[in-house]
Amino acid sequence: MPNFIAVAQAADIKPGEIKSFDVKSELILLANWQGTFFAAQNLCTHDNGTLSDGTLIDGEIECPRHGGRFELQSGRVTALPPMFPIKTFPVKVEDGNILVALD
């Protein structure tokens, strides 16, 4: 059973926004793509670019450093140069809070 932790308030992350959080020493991002929230590791697998400084495009996040892209839902690479996916985490919204399961 996943252990969900409250990370942010849903109202604080508008559609199209990405924010970074340090949760239990794990650097994660929360992204709001068209009203759906996604959580993932905040470091690009190519060369540690900070993905929360990137851009949301068609349900994907584009790294600001070299333009690598990852699907928000699965973390899979959709544009090189990254070769490896990013970790993604289950997300749910309860009572206006965004909860993330890190383990």
Ligand code: FES
């Ligand atoms: S560090 Fe992200 S694409 Fe290079």
